[in-house]
Amino acid sequence: MPSVKSSRNRTLTVSPQEKEFLRSKILYPSNLSKISWKDSIICADLLKTLDLLPNHFADLIIVDPPYNLTKNFHGVHFQNRSNADYARFVQTWLPKVCTKLKPSGSLYMCGDWGSTAVLQTELEKELTVLNRITWQREKGRGALTNWKNSMEDIWFAVKDPNHYYFDVDSVKIKRKVIAPYREDGQPKDWQAESQGNFRLTCPSNFWDDITVPFWSMPENTPHPTQKPEKLYAKLILASSRPGEVVFDPFLGSGTSSVVAKKLGRHFCGVEINEEYCFYAAKRLEQAQEDCSIQGYQNGVFWERNTLNCQKKEKSAPKKQKELF
Template identity: 65%
Template sequence: MQEKTRAPRNRTISLSNEEIPELKGRLVSPDAVNATAPESFLNRTINADLMEALPRLPDEFADLIIIDPPYNLTRNFNGLHFNARSEEAYDEYLASWFPQVCKKLKPTGSLYICGDWKCTSALQRAVQKELTILNRITWQREKGRGAKSNWKNGMEDIWFAVKNPDYYYFDLEAVKIRRRVIAPYKQGGEPKDWKETESGNFRDTCPSNFWDDISVPFWSMPENTDHPTQKPEKLYAKLILASSRPGDMVFDPFLGSGTASVVAKKLGRHWCGVELNEEYAMLAEKRLALADSDTSIQGYSDGVFWERNTNNLIKATNAKNRP
């Protein structure tokens, strides 16, 4: 593999020729996965086609499944091409694997699946055949190209579904957002529903299904890779904290460069991911190794999610709380 030359300030994670043999050795082949031997898939990256790996994984082993499948767009995933197709053909594509993935979810588990405006209706149709949909999250994707004859695509969706709508886990307190209070209101001389700090006035608010605090990874962020559709760690941290407990199993059948596994590790969960492309799978393993010494998640600190562009305030809070 030819190493890329990058600018000194570019923090994009890449693979060196020296580390490839070790990272490749950490990957699991589908033949090595044994449904009766959890150590064969627990906290592992399975380098395989999804349909090869699924029959080897036990049913109902995952507490949380996060899926970022190919959208109905023509994309080059490091030499593996996915071509846009008709709506009917994309429905058939989802039907070829989604029901099998749902079998891996525990009866009390939750599932999130990502999409854009073009494929979100197909995702809804696929999900509601297997699970109960509880919500559709829309998050602001501020990065993207403009268009002369159309609106710039600045949003993506995440469908939230469960097997049992009467019994599933959701931790509201774990995903509150800390927002700056512009017009502080006091009652009896005391702040009402907000806190006065040296760094400013803040209120911890309940999360809605519209998220405007996410930054898409780019070259100056230490989580960035060359994967063309990499999801932000902060985005997945919300899903994992809301819908899993420490020690739970998080499964991603389209792992890409490893965001779901990495965030699961940083937040004290177990993980399992399937990724067809060997280079992306190795990137996931490198990021997992880096998480041994750095568990930080951009935009998440002090047990809350912060608004976008509040890094200096987060640093000040961390410095104040440091022993």
């Protein structure tokens, strides 16, 4: 007997009827000769697609490649391999991906502890690495014979270290003030609000305010390595202007494209797995009516679990909207 999904489980599903509709929103190999990169989901092999995309078209590239782990991506298997073999895998696509970046563009590349050294080494051959962001992905029960893996890296690189866009004001974090200091009786670098005392702070390269998507969140999909919308919102706001282009060569379930659309950017993503393309296409349809990003409101990023209005969601969430 098939299991019944809890009423609070908001994980995205796509019906067979919806798939028929969503196929019209996806580019397939049969029409890649007429490729239009702007606001496109391309369901194809990346290595066969890169040459069809124009060089220097992307203002920002976000790369979330398969890590050096054995994973089943809905029937597409990736096998753990030696560091040398993993480096050769990265070399098959990274140089061409970097040619798609504008001269003033930025690139962010995700990795875990087992792949990050290789990714840094290969990235430094193509671009100038400016920083490594480490973010806390507090999820999972842990390990009995090793330290729990709860951190991932994002390498920040540019083509020209003397000419690139970065907007720190757009990615400040709203933090609770535990010991509010006053000067002449007035708050010093903080504000008193009805919800408490808060301070806007510049972000560091360690992010501990990210929530990994889980089953009760509307952005959650069945993709096994989905990135949070809040995580990508920081990258997109900091390193692109409204109306610019965000390219993702490993689109997955579409987080980069969805967040780009919500934040007023154009997008282009390549994903080999059709099921994940359906997830991305449906999320993009839903983003036409709901541009909210959990943990980000009124131009401000909040610390994890501190945005009161998001704690007060109705106990019975709205049913996922049908597409027709």
